[in-house]
Amino acid sequence: MKLYDAPWAPSPRRVRIYLAEKGIEVERKTIDLRNGEQLSDPYLKINPRGAVPALELDSGEVLNESAAICRYFEALHPEPPLFGSTPLEIGRITSWTRRIEGDGYAAAVYVLRNSVPAFADRAEAGKWPALPQIPELATRGSIMWSAFVDALDERLGESDWVAGDTYSFADITALVTIDFASRAKLPLPDDAANIRRWHEAASARPSAEA
C-alpha cells in the first residue's frame, strides 16, 4: 500500500502521528501542495477529491479522509488502542475528536482559507468549482477559535489528556489543530495554561515529529 502525503498540511500530519504512535510503517509518496499537485490530472486519477492524505491499497482501491485511514489501520492493528477500548472510551474519544474538528479545526480553516492570498478561489479544501474567499468568514473563524480555546482549556483542567487519562486520537486531532491554527496566526492566549501544559506533553512524544 502507499500513503499519499504532504509535509505541512494538517490532515496528512494527523495520519503520520497516528502511524508513529502505533509503530506502523507505510510507504509514502509526497504530493507537492505548494505547486498544486493535488489538483493535477495524475493525482486526481488516484483521489478525485484532490486532497491528501489518500491511502492506495494493494488492490488499487483508494481510501481517503484522515480519520477513515486511521480507523482502517486501527482495525488491522488494534494495539495500542487510540480510539478507545470500552464503549465509554470510544464514545468520549469520538465526541472530543468531532468537537475539535467541528469547532476548532473548522474555525482555523475558515481563517486560513478565507484570508491567505494563495487560497483565492480555493476557499474550501479539495477539488471544487471556483469558491471565492469571504473575508467575513475569516472574522467568524477568529471568534469561534477564541471560544473553542476557552472550552478546550477548561477541559484540559479536568483531565491529563483530551478524552481522559490516556493519550488518544482526540489528542492527535487537537495537536494537529493547535499547530495548524498557529500557522493561521491564531496562537494560544497567554492564559490558556492547561492547553500549554498539555501541548508540551503532546509535543514531547516522538510521534509529534512524524
Add this chain to the structure above:
Amino acid sequence: MKLYDAPWAPSPRRVRIYLAEKGIEVERKTIDLRNGEQLSDPYLKINPRGAVPALELDSGEVLNESAAICRYFEALHPEPPLFGSTPLEIGRITSWTRRIEGDGYAAAVYVLRNSVPAFADRAEAGKWPALPQIPELATRGSIMWSAFVDALDERLGESDWVAGDTYSFADITALVTIDFASRAKLPLPDDAANIRRWHEAASARPSAEA
C-alpha cells in the same frame, strides 16, 4: 440513560434512525429547538454546547455528537454492524460518512444557517458568541451542494448503498443530509437518477420514520 432529542433537526434524526436499525430503545426527552430550549440554562447544564442530540448516561456523564453516540451504542451492541466489520468496510464507511458530512451536510448548513431569518446571529449550530449570517456563504453552499450531489450520484451508480453492498451508517448520514437539504431548498436535480433510486430504498426502511 436518556437521549435529548428534537423532532426535525438532522443530527438527532441520525441517532434515531441508527437506533431503529439496531432495534435499541432509549428513553427520550424532546428539546424545543423552535423556542431555543437548547440554549436555556437547564439544558446548558446538561450539554454546555447547546446542541442536540446528547446522551445522558446513568452515571450522569453526557456524551454528545451524533456519530459519537452511535459509536458508543455500536460498541455496546455490535450486531448488526452499521460501521463495518472488516478493516476495509470500516475504512469505506468512515470515508463516505465523512465525505457526506464535510461536503454535503456542510454545504446544506452553510445555506440554511446563512439565509433563514430565524438563524440571524446564530449562523453556526450550538452555543457561540453572536455569529452574523454571511449571504456569500449561502451562495458558496449552493455551489458545493451541486458538486456534492453529482459525486454522490456517480457513486450510487457503482453500488447499491453508499459504502458498498450493505446499508451502513454512511447511508443514514446521506439520508439525513438529503432530506435536510431539501428543507434548505436544495432539492435533488431531476437527473440524479441513482440518488433517487437509493433514496427510495433508504426511505422505505422502517427506520426512516424514526
